[in-house]
């Protein structure tokens with residue numbers, strides 16, 4: 001694998017930005033997604049800056065740990081609002097974590113380069129968030145479910161970042 005192959009195609013304006021489409025309208029979930037997304041940005045920036053493999057593996061480990069915390073957090077919200085698709089959604093979380101751990105091993109063994117790993121991470125985060133998590137938030141909003149989490153709902157565009165579980 002030649003590092004030049006991917007470096008040449010990676011331009012400054014391709015740096016990952018927050019997509020407003022990721023704001024789903026439920027404060028606690030949106031706040032955690034911003035932290036999650038921030039870690040993927042950290043990975044991309046470190047890769048562009050030619051950080052060491054150890055540094056990239058460290059960020060990847062952090063992403064996996066945060067994913068574990070975030071998935072568990074969403075599962076608690078789903079249980080609290082008796083989400084009808086809890087089991088299916090939790091099974092997807094389980095698969096996503098397994099995929100992240102596989103990606104970690106592949107990167108450790110030089111079977112994937114940083115740019116492809118970054119692409120994987122972005123799709124991995126974006127697809128689940130914009131599809132499955134969106135369905136969950138729509139359910140919460142449509143059913144107007146009142147849970148103990150509801151007080152944490154915030155006005156769109158004004159999320160308060162926090163670092164949970166770490």
Ligand SMILES: [Fe+2]
Pocket residue numbers: 033070074129133
């Ligand atoms: Fe999520």
Ligand SMILES: [Fe+2]
Pocket residue numbers: 071074089093128132133
């Ligand atoms: Fe989820």
